[in-house]
Amino acid sequence: MKSFIKKTKFFDLYSLGDGVYAAISxxxxxxxxxxxxxxxxxxxxxxDSFTTPSAGLExxxxxxxxxGKKVKYLINSHYHGDHVFGNQAYSDTIIISxxxxxxxxxxxxxxDDVEKEIQETKExxxxxxxxIELTQDTILKASLTNQHNEMSRVLNDLPHMQIxxxxxxxxxxxxxxxxxxxxxxxxxxxxxxISDTFMLLPEDNIAFMADLLTxxxxxxxxxxxxxxxxxxxxxxxxxxLFVPGHGNISNEDLLDKVEGYIxxxxxESMKALNNKISLQKFISDFKLPPEYMEWTGVNGIxxxxxxxxxxxxxxxxx
Numbered sequence: 368m369k370s371f372i373k374k375t376k377f378f379d380l381y382s383l384g385d386g387v388y389a390a391i392s393x394x395x396x397x398x399x400x401x402x403x404x405x406x407x408x409x410x411x412x413x414x415d416s417f418t419t420p421s422a423g424l425e426x427x428x429x430x431x432x433x434x435g436k437k438v439k440y441l442i443n444s445h446y447h448g449d450h451v452f453g454n455q456a457y458s459d460t461i462i463i464s465x466x467x468x469x470x471x472x473x474x475x476x477x478x479d480d481v482e483k484e485i486q487e488t489k490e491x492x493x494x495x496x497x498x499i500e501l502t503q504d505t506i507l508k509a510s511l512t513n514q515h516n517e518m519s520r521v522l523n524d525l526p527h528m529q530i531x532x533x534x535x536x537x538x539x540x541x542x543x544x545x546x547x548x549x550x551x552x553x554x555x556x557x558x559x560x561i562s563d564t565f566m567l568l569p570e571d572n573i574a575f576m577a578d579l580l581t582x583x584x585x586x587x588x589x590x591x592x593x594x595x596x597x598x599x600x601x602x603x604x605x606x607x608l609f610v611p612g613h614g615n616i617s618n619e620d621l622l623d624k625v626e627g628y629i630x631x632x633x634x635e636s637m638k639a640l641n642n643k644i645s646l647q648k649f650i651s652d653f654k655l656p657p658e659y660m661e662w663t664g665v666n667g668i669x670x671x672x673x674x675x676x677x678x679x680x681x682x683x684x685x
Contacts (some may be wrong), residue, residue, distance in 0.1 A: 368384075369608065377396045378391055378417075379391045383610075384573070389575075390402040392613070397419040398418065399520075400578070401614075402417060404429070406548075407440075407547055409436070409545065411431065412439065412441075412442065414444065415450045416452070416457060418452045419453060420453055420456055422453055423456035441454065441457040442566060443464040444577030445564065445577060446475055447578070454530070462535065463536070464533035465538060465562045484525055488522045495515045499512055507665070511665055539554055539555070540552065548568065552566055553567060556596075557589050557590050558579055558588070558589060558596075559588065560578075560587075563577065563578070564577065574608070579598065579625075581612050583661060584614065588632070588675055590678065594629050598625060602626075609621060609622065631656070632668070632671050632675045636649070646673060646680075653669075655668060
């Protein structure tokens, strides 16, 4: 059972059991995603590092305060910046990911010209501000406002940000044995990104899912078939508590909700393709179902409609 421990500047800390903690991000503060802390016995493991070095450093501080031990391992679930830009707070630890996640971190998260990045981020924030002022859609306004707040925190940290890459790689499964408990890292492929790792605590019946599981969010879909397959396989595992990449700690119901969302987009995309409806018309005529009306995301469902339609229009179509 989860129990609240404390609020920090960036996140709320919850205990999920003896030596297992979830750090649930506070919107707009510079964490942007959720993370985990696991006491292995003699050392500590952290799952994901947030979107800013400042938040990542606070996460490490709290991990070592809670356990009285040093962090030895950091897990990067996937390459997106809101899960790895805090890595520099862990540069002296063992940072673990799949080979593909490291490759995409290196390629997509380059920080060669800091001054250029600062100027581009300022311009992006300016454009977001204009969008916020113009939109009348309350859900979109909230999504844009949160994006603006989070990117403002990234801008604050950009002058001293460093991209720190993983230094230990695995492919499908890695077990880390501690004196107190073990954790299992699993990568069943790519659903949200090209490579998505989740972490199981088999003795505790807890899973840290990163962005394979999110709450009321139009989470980007990279490969719908793989995404659905992975969620089905996780449902077969003996898990009681799930920590999503974004949103509140939940149970298997959230798995069903996300699987249903992806399956719905797949069904609608296949229907459009079978009826020879163009992508442009498919998106422009699409009516958002009531169950997804309150879901957030700066691009709403449109990006996923496009990516899933394109997936099945190409080599992924059965």
